Amino acid sequence: MCSSSLLMQILVATFLIFILKGVCGATFTFVNKCSYTVWPGILGQPVLDTTGFELIKGNSRSLQAPVGWSGRFWGRTGCNFDGSGHGSCGTADCGSGEIECKGAGATPPATLAEFTLGSGPSTQDFYDVSLVDGYNIQMIVEVNGGSGGCGTTGCVNDLNRRCPSELKVASGGACRSACEAFGTPEYCCKGAFGSPESCRPTA
Template structure:
């Protein structure tokens, strides 16, 4: 009864911790928010394609003018891909045709159709209370610089993508008509060796080509060919994601760490367990802020009060401290 009474009197502790746990639980239920940002010097028309079995998002394609952004909510376990279309205009029959990344729908909405290669792709598989997997792929070629950045999640949550303008480096044999995109070797030559098909349909037989190595050198964290998993797939738990077209130079910092936005590639394997940080400084800071909201405890923290002669407060403080330790351990073990 005394312990219950102690928690009752320290309701700011209890309420704040309950809110933290509820927010964490709601995050696992609600999935992720995807925010698209256009930093290009021109309009981009993003396309969205949900994988089989995943629900359609609020839009399957939209216009994103220079300097603007737009966000969408995706449920847990959602899987799909995003890309940017460029130079979209009406043809003589009133259909929308895009110079790169066109999805063939004839409309701003792609309506379940994917990108026509070459196109830079952002691919996601959201977890359901587990890891999200994401990557930026150049397997279908390249048309726009793009990065993915995660916020609010736990784990490694590294930024990934391609900030290099590969259209300027593209060999003549891979250049798309009009020069607005760079084809993959698979699309350009339709060879099983480049497409990882036929007798080349395994990691042992399909090896990097001179073309995929060129892509990898320019964009070390992006998929350069079909079996380029080890340094190209990334994981995060419970994050929201920003997909930026034509991002700023790599002087930007990752939202999770102080390393360059697109650092050297790692050897993280798909499905591997990342380093988790459930007891992060932000979470601990929230708990500390709630603690100091009690005036008597704030006084104690700055030396304005003494616990001597205040046995009830001493007991209350110890009870709250134990409660905080238990909650911290729960977060740490998740």
């Protein structure tokens, strides 16, 4: 019997993921509060019950992850899949040619929710929302319960509206990172710009 001690929710703009942690691992619940359909993609070890699925606006879906699971979630948008699950997405496509990502990660730009679950009920979980691979949708990770004082993290602003024109892709549906777009040290925080002091925000 699993006992649960921590409920964590990941919200993407209006796309949401909850995590319920217990001695058997964690339950991730994805909730789509967007005004459009989102196709979550999943990459992690060990592999969960699915690596990608459709989530219509207003709907939710839960997945169980074992203790020690490590991986990432992202929301694909503008997808077109046929009745057999073959197709592709306009943003954050995983390149598998199917609704299931099957071990493939998101093609940038993609907003990522990254997790490393502790190896047991007394060990810490780590999570973040990363824009290192660019941005395509708003995302929030929110924790309810537990004793670790875990807080909400993520990006609630629609960065596509403020994306510089040279970084826009998918007709403004996503925003590339400057590192991916230009590959220079000042945007990739490497070389002479490899420290927090030298790698400063840019336009």
